[in-house]
Amino acid sequence: MQSHGIPRVAATTLDKSEQARNKERKQITQYQALEKDVVDRAELDAQVKAKDYSDATFRLTSQLLTQNPEYYTIWNYRRLILQHVFARELAADEAPSEQDAAAADKAGLPPAQHEVLLLIKEDLQFLIPLLKQYPKCYWIWNHRSWLLGTATKHLPAHSAVTLWHAELGLVSKMLGLDSRNFHGWGYRREVVLAIERLSSNGDGEKESGSGNMVESEFAYTTKMIQSNLSNFSAWHYRSQLIPRLLSSRNADTKTRQEFLDAEFELITRALYTDPYDQSLWFYHQYLMATLSPANKQAEPVLEPCGRAEQARYLEREIGSVREMLEGAEDCKYIYQALLEYSGRYLEVEAEGEKVTLEEMRGWLRELRGIDPLREGRWRDLERKMGL
Amino acid sequence: MDSLDNTSWDVIITGTGLPQSLLALSLSRSGKQILHIDRNDYYGGDEAALALSEAEQWVKKHGGDASENADSAYSHATISLSDAQEEGAKKLGFSRAYSLALAPHLVYARSNLLPAVVSSRTHSQLEFQAIGSWFTVTAPLDGLPSWSRLTRVPSGREDVFRDDSLDLRSKRSLMKFLRFVASYDEESEQQRMVELKGLPLSVALKQHFGLKSAAAVGPLLALALPTVSEIETTMEFAVPRIARHLRSIGMFGPGFSAVLPKWGGLAEIAQVACRACAVGGGVYVLGQGIKNAIRAEDAEDSKLRLELTGGEEVTARWLVGCPRDLPATISKPIPNQADPAEDIMKSISIVSSPLTSLFPPTAEGGVIPAGAVVWVEVAGSSSPSVRILVHSSESGECPAGQCVLYASLRGDPSYLDTAVQNLLESMGEQPKPEVLWQMQYQHHAEAEQPQNTTSSGHVFTLQPLSTGIVLEDDVLKDVEEAWRKIMGNGAEGFMKFESREGVDEDE
Numbered sequence: 057m058q059s060h061g062i063p064r065v066a067a068t069t070l071d072k073s074e075q076a077r078n079k080e081r082k083q084i085t086q087y088q089a090l091e092k093d094v095v096d097r098a099e100l101d102a103q104v105k106a107k108d109y110s111d112a113t114f115r116l117t118s119q120l121l122t123q124n125p126e127y128y129t130i131w132n133y134r135r136l137i138l139q140h141v142f143a144r145e146l147a148a149d150e151a152p153s154e155q156d157a158a159a160a161d162k163a164g165l166p167p168a169q170h171e172v173l174l175l176i177k178e179d180l181q182f183l184i185p186l187l188k189q190y191p192k193c194y195w196i197w198n199h200r201s202w203l204l205g206t207a208t209k210h211l212p213a214h215s216a217v218t219l220w221h222a223e224l225g226l227v228s229k230m231l232g233l234d235s236r237n238f239h240g241w242g243y244r245r246e247v248v249l250a251i252e253r254l255s256s257n258g259d260g261e262k263e264s265g266s267g268n269m270v271e272s273e274f275a276y277t278t279k280m281i282q283s284n285l286s287n288f289s290a291w292h293y294r295s296q297l298i299p300r301l302l303s304s305r306n307a308d309t310k311t312r313q314e315f316l317d318a319e320f321e322l323i324t325r326a327l328y329t330d331p332y333d334q335s336l337w338f339y340h341q342y343l344m345a346t347l348s349p350a351n352k353q354a355e356p357v358l359e360p361c362g363r364a365e366q367a368r369y370l371e372r373e374i375g376s377v378r379e380m381l382e383g384a385e386d387c388k389y390i391y392q393a394l395l396e397y398s399g400r401y402l403e404v405e406a407e408g409e410k411v412t413l414e415e416m417r418g419w420l421r422e423l424r425g426i427d428p429l430r431e432g433r434w435r436d437l438e439r440k441m442g443l
Numbered sequence: 444m445d446s447l448d449n450t451s452w453d454v455i456i457t458g459t460g461l462p463q464s465l466l467a468l469s470l471s472r473s474g475k476q477i478l479h480i481d482r483n484d485y486y487g488g489d490e491a492a493l494a495l496s497e498a499e500q501w502v503k504k505h506g507g508d509a510s511e512n513a514d515s516a517y518s519h520a521t522i523s524l525s526d527a528q529e530e531g532a533k534k535l536g537f538s539r540a541y542s543l544a545l546a547p548h549l550v551y552a553r554s555n556l557l558p559a560v561v562s563s564r565t566h567s568q569l570e571f572q573a574i575g576s577w578f579t580v581t582a583p584l585d586g587l588p589s590w591s592r593l594t595r596v597p598s599g600r601e602d603v604f605r606d607d608s609l610d611l612r613s614k615r616s617l618m619k620f621l622r623f624v625a626s627y628d629e630e631s632e633q634q635r636m637v638e639l640k641g642l643p644l645s646v647a648l649k650q651h652f653g654l655k656s657a658a659a660v661g662p663l664l665a666l667a668l669p670t671v672s673e674i675e676t677t678m679e680f681a682v683p684r685i686a687r688h689l690r691s692i693g694m695f696g697p698g699f700s701a702v703l704p705k706w707g708g709l710a711e712i713a714q715v716a717c718r719a720c721a722v723g724g725g726v727y728v729l730g731q732g733i734k735n736a737i738r739a740e741d742a743e744d745s746k747l748r749l750e751l752t753g754g755e756e757v758t759a760r761w762l763v764g765c766p767r768d769l770p771a772t773i774s775k776p777i778p779n780q781a782d783p784a785e786d787i788m789k790s791i792s793i794v795s796s797p798l799t800s801l802f803p804p805t806a807e808g809g810v811i812p813a814g815a816v817v818w819v820e821v822a823g824s825s826s827p828s829v830r831i832l833v834h835s836s837e838s839g840e841c842p843a844g845q846c847v848l849y850a851s852l853r854g855d856p857s858y859l860d861t862a863v864q865n866l867l868e869s870m871g872e873q874p875k876p877e878v879l880w881q882m883q884y885q886h887h888a889e890a891e892q893p894q895n896t897t898s899s900g901h902v903f904t905l906q907p908l909s910t911g912i913v914l915e916d917d918v919l920k921d922v923e924e925a926w927r928k929i930m931g932n933g934a935e936g937f938m939k940f941e942s943r944e945g946v947d948e949d950e
Binding site: 074232279282283284285324325326328329330331380383384 | 601605
């Protein structure tokens with residue numbers, strides 16, 4: 057049942073003894089590989105020291121890395137070899153073969169650069185199965201990044217940008233498999249940046265140019281959130297995109313307010329569905345933070361954004377979060393949010409009808425009851441807020 | 444083939460329905476001499492999958508009422524064809540393009556059958572496909588144009604988040620209920636469950652979970668699939684079933700909770716199981732049943748002496764079958780018939796459209812399902828609803844461009860057609876999809892069988908499948924009990940086999 061698209065019955069349902077035996081088998085293979093590794097590694101060390109950047113050495117790195125991609129030194133060796141090969145190709149003064157010349161012509165590149173492109177593509181291919189098996193290995197993502205960087209350095213924009221677009225496809229697929237892989241999200245930002253830079257043709261008109269990906273990336277975060285609410289990375293990325301999104305849309309005061317209101321509506325809907333999900337509260341906090349001029353981390357969304365706006369939104373959100381308590385009286389995040397926003401509110405407006413110290417003391421009491429492990433923290437909070 | 448007359452066997456299994464076939468599979472490596480017979484001329488027994496012409500024959504055979512079909516679980520079978528088609532209109536494919544399941548079942552990802560299929564090395568011969576989405580069809584409201592509304596059932600947090608028909612409070616309450624259901628059998632919730640269990644689901648939702656909207660009840664009922672009306676469905680019934688659904692989601696892939704076996708459902712599993720037993724040396728004979736037990740036990744060799752319907756006499760150490768396949772002289776006569784009110788009305792409809800909107804992908808980049816479940820209200824909340832399993836042509840049960848609808852109801856059989864029509868109408872497709880062919884029949888519930896007790900106890904009665912549409916774990920447990928009786932109490936390795944040499948390994 058290897059066919060694509062049909063659910064596999066096998067993996068999760070083997071009985072224990074079979075599983076135990078397989079595990080043992082894997083451990084034995086790994087140990088044997090490690091042993092072999094040591095022997096090969098010694099050989100490799102010697103070759104690299106001797107500046108033996110031959111194909112044989114290269115193949116040795118492939119072998120070692122396939123068994124153990126966490127061995128970052130070997131990645132360094134590989135890059136030394138590749139660097140050497142690229143330099144040699146680019147400096148080459150011998151005429152290319154007819155075949156090579158024709159292929160290069162077709163790709164719209166001078167033969168030397170075409171050769172470099174092919175080598176880079178080959179190495180990217182080499183990485184794919186490794187990435188699938190070890191999606192959280194820093195060094196694999198790093199090497200990919202290096203390859204793409206090298207391509208950008210040596211090749212004309214139109215070739216490099218094609219490679220970067222392919223990377224976008226790859227990272228979308230990886231995030232489809234594991235939407236919370238932060239390597240994937242970080243890499244995605246890098247890819248988007250590179251594509252935008254290469255597509256802007258250096259004219260500095262990034263925001264309105266055709267290379268501007270902020271709208272599509274914003275839509276991507278919406279899609280990822282809808283398929284899994286608990287996605288810290290997606291919410292974070294969204295928050296990073298907002299300032300640029302608004303400036304790219306040339307949003308005026310009214311548009312900005314509508315936008316902020318829509319984001320609050322979205323996160324409130326999510327919080328009603330699951331107030332126990334911390335990633336949602338982080339995003340709510342971010343939105344609230346944009347109202348604070350003192351907060352350097354969060355660029356303001358509203359324009360202008362002064363005391364009046366701050367007070368108004370704080371009031372509204374405190375009211376909204378207060379309502380969330382109904383049916384979720386055991387949710388500590390709600391009390392934490394209430395205390396935080398109330399504290400901020402009292403800095404902006406005097407204590408009054410909207411929120412009282414008595415109420416805040418009540419919330420703190422609840423918090424202590426729900427989360428006694430963090431008593432120290434709550435005591436600290438109590439002192440800081442003067443309750 | 445040599446005559447069966449005067450042959451001697453370790454085990455004779457009668458009937459090739461799913462329970463009997465699973466037993467045959469479990470014994471396939473035991474080295475025992477097994478004779479497996481079926482009085483029909485096809486495999487699968489009550490769970491058989493039939494081509495069109497076979498279905499027509501089957502309907503003829505089961506056309507009468509219950510008394511005329513005393514040895515069958517089915518009766519009152521009829522067929523209706525659509526009126527003569529215009530030129531170029533959709534029409535039926537050829538007979539063998541169809542594999543209609545008499546007893547279609549959902550197999551939940553958590554079902555105990557699936558690990559057994561893997562450990563018995565039969566999974567490489569079977570293809571399981573996803574049953575993706577669940578829907579409800581609500582009856583047209585008075586005063587509004589008669590469009591039934593098709594709504595997708597939210598099956599988890601993200602579904603609830605996205606569902607626009609639920610306001611914030613309802614989202615919160617529904618999530619609260621789903622969270623309770625997900626841990627209803629844990630210590631923390633046991634007390635609460637005890638308090639709530641006798642309440643109707645709809646009442647408990649309103650009073651204890653703050654779910655005021657009546658529209659939210661339907662989807663939850665759909666997940667529980669009761670045969671009774673809304674008001675009769677208790678928490679005790681509904682909660683474990685909804686939990687089963689929730690706990691099965693994502694086990695084999697994101698976004699779905701259950702699978703269906705391709706090419707005819709349980710019949711396919713039965714066939715593969717019988718094949719495995721045949722490979723292990725079992726002998727298969729169709730068109731034969733047990734007519735009589737000549738002598739219950741022979742004092743000398745303590746074997747059963749049986750007469751087959753063809754007149755042959757055979758002996759066996761063990762006889763296993765479902766009650767209807769065992770002659771009355773062996774199995775205790777059923778003291779009281781099951782309540783006819785428990786009978787289920789069923790229909791199989793072939794529809795002229797692929798009904799694509801019932802089969803959205805299970806998740807971003809996920810599989811395209813081959814099955815969907817639709818819960819159709821027909822006569823208000825005090826009447827049971829109709830359950831419809833929809834199988835696309837990907838299930839192998841019909842040609843491309845068509846679907847098979849399996850409807851079942853405990854109640855008035857005329858509602859089955861109403862439900863099918865409501866569903867087709869609610870799809871909003873122009874022109875409205877048509878029913879090209881339909882058969883209707885009744886499935887009789889089996890009374891609880893007391894475990895057979897002949898003087899030596901060498902006859903084992905397997906429980907037939909229930910009239911329901913979900914494959915329950917009891918089926919395999921019953922088979923295991925029979926297996927243990929035959930193999931001896933110390934036996935180990937039920938359904939656990941090594942792969943045969945030369946057979947392709949999955950991994």
